[in-house]
Amino acid sequence: MTAMTATPAGRRAKLLVPRHALVTRITHWINVLAVSLMLMSGLQIFNAHPALYWGAKSHFDRPWLAMDAGERNGQPIGVTTIAGKRFVTTGLFGFSGRGDKAEPRGFPAWATVPSYRDLADGRRWHFFFAWLLVINGLVYLALSFLNRHIPRDLWPRASQLKPAHVWHEILIHAKLKFPKGEEARTYNILQKGAYLGVIFILLPLMVATGLTMSPGFDAAAPWLLDLFGGRQSARSIHFITASLIVLFVLVHLAMVVASGTWNNIRSMITGRYAIEVEGDAE
Numbered sequence: 001m002t003a004m005t006a007t008p009a010g011r012r013a014k015l016l017v018p019r020h021a022l023v024t025r026i027t028h029w030i031n032v033l034a035v036s037l038m039l040m041s042g043l044q045i046f047n048a049h050p051a052l053y054w055g056a057k058s059h060f061d062r063p064w065l066a067m068d069a070g071e072r073n074g075q076p077i078g079v080t081t082i083a084g085k086r087f088v089t090t091g092l093f094g095f096s097g098r099g100d101k102a103e104p105r106g107f108p109a110w111a112t113v114p115s116y117r118d119l120a121d122g123r124r125w126h127f128f129f130a131w132l133l134v135i136n137g138l139v140y141l142a143l144s145f146l147n148r149h150i151p152r153d154l155w156p157r158a159s160q161l162k163p164a165h166v167w168h169e170i171l172i173h174a175k176l177k178f179p180k181g182e183e184a185r186t187y188n189i190l191q192k193g194a195y196l197g198v199i200f201i202l203l204p205l206m207v208a209t210g211l212t213m214s215p216g217f218d219a220a221a222p223w224l225l226d227l228f229g230g231r232q233s234a235r236s237i238h239f240i241t242a243s244l245i246v247l248f249v250l251v252h253l254a255m256v257v258a259s260g261t262w263n264n265i266r267s268m269i270t271g272r273y274a275i276e277v278e279g280d281a282e
Helices: 022-046 119-146 149-154 163-174 181-185 189-212 215-220 223-228 231-269
Strands: 003-005 013-018 065-072 075-082 085-088 094-096 103-105 272-277
Touching: 022 119, 022 231, 119 149, 119 189, 149 189, 163 189, 181 272, 189 215, 189 223, 189 231, 215 223, 223 231, 231 272
Parallel strands: 065 094
Antiparallel strands: 003 013, 013 272, 065 075, 075 085, 075 094, 094 103
């Protein structure tokens, strides 16, 4: 069902149309909770050894990424090393905190769960919300194929895959111009590509590399270590994948705000999305 909102004469009317099914809304908000706490507890785990390597073993003198503390003019500073290049990141990476609580640590206390140093608690939080994410994701996939949400709403049409169309959408979004009217009823190719990439590439890759870092799971499936090139490579891919998911979330939030904060939030709470229609409401 749709609902028309009344508007003064001379102004375009807005039509409330169905946008998100109940299962999509419920699994979305569970994902928000699970991903947020999984990422923050993951940073707590990372802080136990804030460096990344490639291969099967840790070559402590050759990390491709490291966050540690240094010194400048007798004062402690945070230093982040990426591919051999060093950057001062005091207060954010390597050394953070206020006053007497300032200390060497990879990520700052406000970004981790728990905020204090506790690897064991970090692992408990991480594993709990990781399994919640997996179960929630499987429920979403099963029901989204049953109600045809993925093949109907997210699978790209042939016309959308044409390079000219993709480039047009990139330019339109770069100018912060968003679909209006009937066009706003459906996802554009950039949304479809981003959502499908997260659902079928990033999240499965993050889960698989996470399992590869478990000695117990490696005993049951030793081929995972060969697939990802060793436990340290799996840890690096896990970190990169998580970083890409954070980037997706930031861009997603920016687009939500730019295209209409309340309209987008309402659609993910009530399922209804407002679009502009030709003519005035009477």
